[in-house]
Amino acid sequence: MPVPGFQDLMLPFLQICGDGKERTVPEIGEIIARQLQLSEVDLQETMSSGQRKFYNRVAWVKSYFGKACRLDFPSSGKFTITQRGLDLLKLNLQSIRVKTLNQFSEFEKFHKIKKFSRKQ
Numbered sequence: 001m002p003v004p005g006f007q008d009l010m011l012p013f014l015q016i017c018g019d020g021k022e023r024t025v026p027e028i029g030e031i032i033a034r035q036l037q038l039s040e041v042d043l044q045e046t047m048s049s050g051q052r053k054f055y056n057r058v059a060w061v062k063s064y065f066g067k068a069c070r071l072d073f074p075s076s077g078k079f080t081i082t083q084r085g086l087d088l089l090k091l092n093l094q095s096i097r098v099k100t101l102n103q104f105s106e107f108e109k110f111h112k113i114k115k116f117s118r119k120q
Contacts, residue, residue, distance in 0.1 A: 003042055006057040006064075010096035012036075013061045014070065017081040018089050024077055029058040064098070068107035 012032050017023060033043055033054065045053045062079060065071040070085035081089075084104075093100065101107040 001036065001038060001042060003038070003045055003054045003057065004036065006060045007095075007097045009057055009061050010064070010100075011093065013058065014065065014081070014085060014089055014096060017071070017079075017085065020081060022074060022078045022080050024079075025055060025059050025062055028062075029055050032058065064101060064107070067110040068101045068104045070101075070104075 009032060012035060013028055016028055016031050038054065043052065043054050047053050047056060062071065065085065066073065066079070068084075070082055070088055071079045072082050073079050088096070088100075098111070102111060
């Protein structure tokens with residue numbers, strides 16, 4: 001199975017965080033990898049930068065949820081779901097995409113800045 005796109009990891013990521021425990025990217029990645037039954041070959045796939053593709057995508061999900069105020073960062077490298085993240089989970093969405101996060105003003109502002117800087 002090819003490594004899923006980062007948007008495909010958003011819902012499982014937030015669902016795992018829904019238990020309120022403090023998490024790390026490697027921990028969440030391991031759980032999602034098991035859920036998706038990714039092979040060791042899949043997990044070792046690298047990008048041109050040398051980073052492992054799957055864990056890079058998990059880290060992007062963490063970053064996007066942080067920008068959308070759906071995660072809190074109590075200490076270096078650790079995160080927890082916020083009440084706003086729990087509220088998003090309660091919507092029982094079939095998937096979470098960037099389009100979903102754009103409805104939140106904090107994320108929309110971040111995403112517009114990101115798009116603008118790429119155009120220059």
